[in-house]
Amino acid sequence: MARKRTVDRRDFLKGAALSGAAALVPEAVATAAPQAAPAAQPEAGQAARPTVAPAAAREADPAPAVPVTTIDRPGGDFMVDVLKALNIEYVASNPGSSFRGIHESIINYGGNKMPEFLTCCHEESSVAMAHGYFKIEGKPMGVLCHGTVGLQHASMAIYNAYCDRVPIYIMAGNHLDAMGRRPGVEWAHSVQDAAGMVRDFIKWDDAPHSLGHFADSAVRAYKIAMTSPMMPVLLVLDGHLQEEGISAAEAAHMRVPKLTLTAPPQGDAGAVADAARLLVNAESPVIVADRAARTPAGMARLIELAETLQAPVISQHGRMNFPSRHPLNLSEAGRQPIANADVILGLELTDFWGTVTAMRDGLQKTTRSFVKPGAKLISITAVDLYTKSNYQDFQRYPEVDIAMAADAEATLPALIEACRKLITDDRRRVMQERGRRIAEAHAKAQDAMRQEAAHAWNASPISTARLCAEVWAQVRNEDWSLVANSGNTSDWALRMWDMSKYYHHIGDSGAAGVGYGAPAAVGAALANKKYGRLSVNIQADGDFLYAPGVWWTAAHHRIPLLSVMHNNRAYHQEVMHIQRMANFHGRGVTRANIGTTIDDPNVDFAKIAQGMGVYAEGPITNPNDLAPAIQRALAVVKKGEPALVDVVTQPR
Amino acid sequence: MKQTLMVIAGAALMAAVLTAQAPAQPAAAPAGNADTGKKLFVSNGCWQCHGYEGQGGVAGARLAGRLMPFAGFTAYVRRPVNQMPPYVEKVLPTADLARIYAYLQSRPAAPPVASIPLLQK
Numbered sequence: 039m040a041r042k043r044t045v046d047r048r049d050f051l052k053g054a055a056l057s058g059a060a061a062l063v064p065e066a067v068a069t070a071a072p073q074a075a076p077a078a079q080p081e082a083g084q085a086a087r088p089t090v091a092p093a094a095a096r097e098a099d100p101a102p103a104v105p106v107t108t109i110d111r112p113g114g115d116f117m118v119d120v121l122k123a124l125n126i127e128y129v130a131s132n133p134g135s136s137f138r139g140i141h142e143s144i145i146n147y148g149g150n151k152m153p154e155f156l157t158c159c160h161e162e163s164s165v166a167m168a169h170g171y172f173k174i175e176g177k178p179m180g181v182l183c184h185g186t187v188g189l190q191h192a193s194m195a196i197y198n199a200y201c202d203r204v205p206i207y208i209m210a211g212n213h214l215d216a217m218g219r220r221p222g223v224e225w226a227h228s229v230q231d232a233a234g235m236v237r238d239f240i241k242w243d244d245a246p247h248s249l250g251h252f253a254d255s256a257v258r259a260y261k262i263a264m265t266s267p268m269m270p271v272l273l274v275l276d277g278h279l280q281e282e283g284i285s286a287a288e289a290a291h292m293r294v295p296k297l298t299l300t301a302p303p304q305g306d307a308g309a310v311a312d313a314a315r316l317l318v319n320a321e322s323p324v325i326v327a328d329r330a331a332r333t334p335a336g337m338a339r340l341i342e343l344a345e346t347l348q349a350p351v352i353s354q355h356g357r358m359n360f361p362s363r364h365p366l367n368l369s370e371a372g373r374q375p376i377a378n379a380d381v382i383l384g385l386e387l388t389d390f391w392g393t394v395t396a397m398r399d400g401l402q403k404t405t406r407s408f409v410k411p412g413a414k415l416i417s418i419t420a421v422d423l424y425t426k427s428n429y430q431d432f433q434r435y436p437e438v439d440i441a442m443a444a445d446a447e448a449t450l451p452a453l454i455e456a457c458r459k460l461i462t463d464d465r466r467r468v469m470q471e472r473g474r475r476i477a478e479a480h481a482k483a484q485d486a487m488r489q490e491a492a493h494a495w496n497a498s499p500i501s502t503a504r505l506c507a508e509v510w511a512q513v514r515n516e517d518w519s520l521v522a523n524s525g526n527t528s529d530w531a532l533r534m535w536d537m538s539k540y541y542h543h544i545g546d547s548g549a550a551g552v553g554y555g556a557p558a559a560v561g562a563a564l565a566n567k568k569y570g571r572l573s574v575n576i577q578a579d580g581d582f583l584y585a586p587g588v589w590w591t592a593a594h595h596r597i598p599l600l601s602v603m604h605n606n607r608a609y610h611q612e613v614m615h616i617q618r619m620a621n622f623h624g625r626g627v628t629r630a631n632i633g634t635t636i637d638d639p640n641v642d643f644a645k646i647a648q649g650m651g652v653y654a655e656g657p658i659t660n661p662n663d664l665a666p667a668i669q670r671a672l673a674v675v676k677k678g679e680p681a682l683v684d685v686v687t688q689p690r
Numbered sequence: 691m692k693q694t695l696m697v698i699a700g701a702a703l704m705a706a707v708l709t710a711q712a713p714a715q716p717a718a719a720p721a722g723n724a725d726t727g728k729k730l731f732v733s734n735g736c737w738q739c740h741g742y743e744g745q746g747g748v749a750g751a752r753l754a755g756r757l758m759p760f761a762g763f764t765a766y767v768r769r770p771v772n773q774m775p776p777y778v779e780k781v782l783p784t785a786d787l788a789r790i791y792a793y794l795q796s797r798p799a800a801p802p803v804a805s806i807p808l809l810q811k
Contacts, residue, residue, distance in 0.1 A: 490746070492809060493755070494741060497743050501743075528748035613738050614739060621775035625781065626782070689749075690739070
């Protein structure tokens with residue numbers, strides 16, 4: 039007796055959902071489909087009445103006559119050709135049917151190389167991984183997501199990247215032609231204007247109507263994303279365009295346009311000369327840098343400018359701008375260097391107003407400028423070239439004396455040269471004396487930092503200074519890269535560690551959207567992997583819980599990453615905000631833990647990570663247990679795997 | 691980043707105030723039980739910015755080892771001049787403040803930097 043081939047409805051639906059391949063396996067589909075009566079043909083002049091068929095039948099109904107059952111070269115293949123031409127190394131993605139065409143082309147036609155498909159568990163993770171990757175690699179990672187639900191998940195991470203001026207190459211699947219949509223979910227996953235919901239915080243988008251159009255827009259999108267100020271871009275990939283075959287006529291005309299990146303804008307020559315005059319003649323100039331160094335060259339140029347002027351540098355840590363132990367580094371000196379300055383040069387500052395003004399978060403918001411009367415402010419920022427309206431990341435209007443709408447890194451060579459031409463022997467002597475005083479202040483600040491770190495050295499919960507010192511002791515002799523924003527640990531790593539290379543720190547998230555930390559660390563670690571660098575992450579507990587699937591992604595793709603947790607068992611910034619409100623209202627703070635703490639029960643982060651395939655241990659509460667635990671984790675990382683040490687810490 | 695800078699600035703300001711007003715030895719403070727003070731230090735959220743040991747950090751100045759006289763301490767807690775929120779008598783009675791003060795006074799001095807290998811240059 040012939041074996042009866044049956045598939046029950048649940049299995050069929052699962053199969054359809056997993057493969058999205060009903061149209062590609064007509065035989066199986068036909069076998070599996072329940073016997074549904076063919077729809078009645080409408081009479082002439084009468085519209086067909088929509089019928090509600092069982093879900094399985096809706097997926098399974100084959101066209102009555104399909105002359106072609108396979109194609110050799112779908113549109114998605116050409117899209118992969120374009121991505122290869124753009125040297126897109128990875129696409130991070132949680133799989134989705136609206137881009138199943140290009141997904142299949144990447145893994146089969148493209149051989150899953152350039153780009154390689156990174157399996158992510160949340161679109162927010164995909165984008166944040168791309169964010170961290172750029173900080174190390176200096177070029178965009180691709181992200182694939184649904185144009186609807188995927189982009190919605192991704193949106194917060196896109197906003198972080200936008201505020202951090204980081205290019206992300208986002209591709210969103212969508213089926214624009216309603217007549218070709220599968221009934222049901224595909225309608226819910228389709229949208230007229232996919233980019234609409236994120237257009238306020240991306241730089242450019244397009245929804246190509248043909249493959250030629252795709253090639254043109256894909257190259258344009260890359261160029262725009264990489265032009266300063268860099269930001270995410272979005273291409274909407276039509277599902278039919280991905281899946282349908284390329285005709286011979288189309289193929290004859292398709293090509294990938296040449297990519298020429300736009301040279302970054304430099305400051306106006308007259309403005310550069312004016313700025314140089316102010317800086318050279320200043321008695322107490324100060325250089326403040328936020329996202330100044332886009333590349334390692336930017337860091338070298340900033341060192342050159344500072345040494346030329348013998349001026350102190352304050353890094354606001356948006357990028358790795360300046361070596362932490364350079365004698366001209368006064369980043370940890372608070373606002374005093376700015377208050378003393380007669381000329382303040384701001385390089386790609388997020389917030390120049392906030393750099394020179396104090397605001398008290400009291401019942402009445404009071405502000406006070408703390409710069410000297412008559413001090414001159416010079417701003418160089420490419421963000422002046424591209425400001426949008428809706429989201430308010432542009433901060434309060436800064437009153438400056440010279441404003442250059444230009445890329446700071448690209449402008450530095452001209453500024454250095456202009457300064458050198460103006461420096462007389464007298465000015466050089468003044469500058470050298472100034473440099474000596476700044477070096478003394480830097481050395482004193484370093485000594486004071488060590489004194490401060492000694493307080494609560496043996497405390498439990500473990501102090502953030504001890505945490506960072508213990509990690510530093512284990513990694514300092516490696517080729518390391520701190521792939522974390524460490525602000526919530528009182529900046530101890532930035533203050534304590536000897537940071538001298540561009541990849542020693544990747545800056546922060548941009549918009550302070552929580553959930554950036556873990557995936558950005560994984561993305562940066564992926565970029566570091568090929569250079570053999572040890573990636574180190576200081577992982578906050580609240581951040582960990584946003585989309586913890588990224589630990590599985592790290593394990594699955596064998597991404598070596600040492601993560602040591604700053605687990606203060608709270609969304610601690612918010613604890614302080616609620617405390618502030620409660621005290622302003624005269625009610626006391628005894629209930630400030632409600633809604634802000636992550637305890638009762640305490641989260642077992644090691645167990646979560648272990649469940650994702652990551653080596654993990656903890657929670658560690660005794661500071662003397664830290665070093666051996668980090669050493670064990672480090673041994674795992676050196677074998678090419680991620681590892682995590684959970685440490686219960688002081689709040690900040 | 692701005693928020694962080696503001697907090698740092700506030701912490702630096704408070705540090706300056708503390709330093710300016712701190713004598714070599716704190717003036718006599720009302721009697722307070724340090725153990726009870728520790729509980730109050732926690733329940734009143736002082737640790738949230740200043741750390742459980744009063745060691746300070748990016749969000750609040752160090753208190754351990756450099757306390758101002760009790761009168762100045764109380765005045766500051768009632769009417770802080772920077773980012774710290776005010777603690778009025780109703781939510782933190784002076785007697786409890788004295789216990790917190792006693793707890794902070796009881797904090798051991800930091801070990802010498804020279805005795806900590808991890809803090810050597």
